[in-house]
Amino acid sequence: MSAVFRSLEAGFEPMSESRLDAVLAIERLAYEHPWTRGNFSDSIRSGYQAQLLVAGDTVLGYFVAMKGVDEVHLLNLTVAPACQRQGWGRAMLDALVVWSRGQGAQWLWLEVRVGNRRAQQVYERYGLRRVGERKLYYPARGGEREDAIVMSLRL
Numbered sequence: 001m002s003a004v005f006r007s008l009e010a011g012f013e014p015m016s017e018s019r020l021d022a023v024l025a026i027e028r029l030a031y032e033h034p035w036t037r038g039n040f041s042d043s044i045r046s047g048y049q050a051q052l053l054v055a056g057d058t059v060l061g062y063f064v065a066m067k068g069v070d071e072v073h074l075l076n077l078t079v080a081p082a083c084q085r086q087g088w089g090r091a092m093l094d095a096l097v098v099w100s101r102g103q104g105a106q107w108l109w110l111e112v113r114v115g116n117r118r119a120q121q122v123y124e125r126y127g128l129r130r131v132g133e134r135k136l137y138y139p140a141r142g143g144e145r146e147d148a149i150v151m152s153l154r155l
Contacts, residue, residue: 011054013052016044030080043064053079061092065099070105072107111137120151128151
């Protein structure tokens with residue numbers, strides 16, 4: 001399956017309500033505590049930078065980011081599990097950084113689960129640095145909470 005995606009040209013399109021079923025399918029496969037339809041709908045309505053990475057009619061991944069005064073906060077970046085380890089995460093980060101610079105942002109910020117080592121490695125390879133932790137930030141199994149690592153990138 002992944003070889004097929006590599007042979008297709010991929011591009012970006014704005015996230016829309018009509019594509020949320022595909023987004024939610026990926027979100028549920030990728031995470032134990034996925035975002036809800038309401039989270040995505042609210043992001044779209046709020047004017048957040050919400051982009052889909054698509055190849056043909058197939059959604060490969062997506063990101064949602066919120067612009068601040070001189071910064072952008074990445075809220076969600078997800079690659080479909082069947083498409084991971086092919087550079088799509090980096091491609092989405094590239095697109096986000098270009099957009100962020102165009103908005104006059106000087107910093108990119110994000111939180112990532114302490115237990116999500118793979119995502120941390122992607123962000124570290126991209127150049128983001130660990131700058132702190134948020135205790136009990138994410139929901140976890142059995143009603144527990146998981147810490148988040150705060151990362152940033154000077155744009």
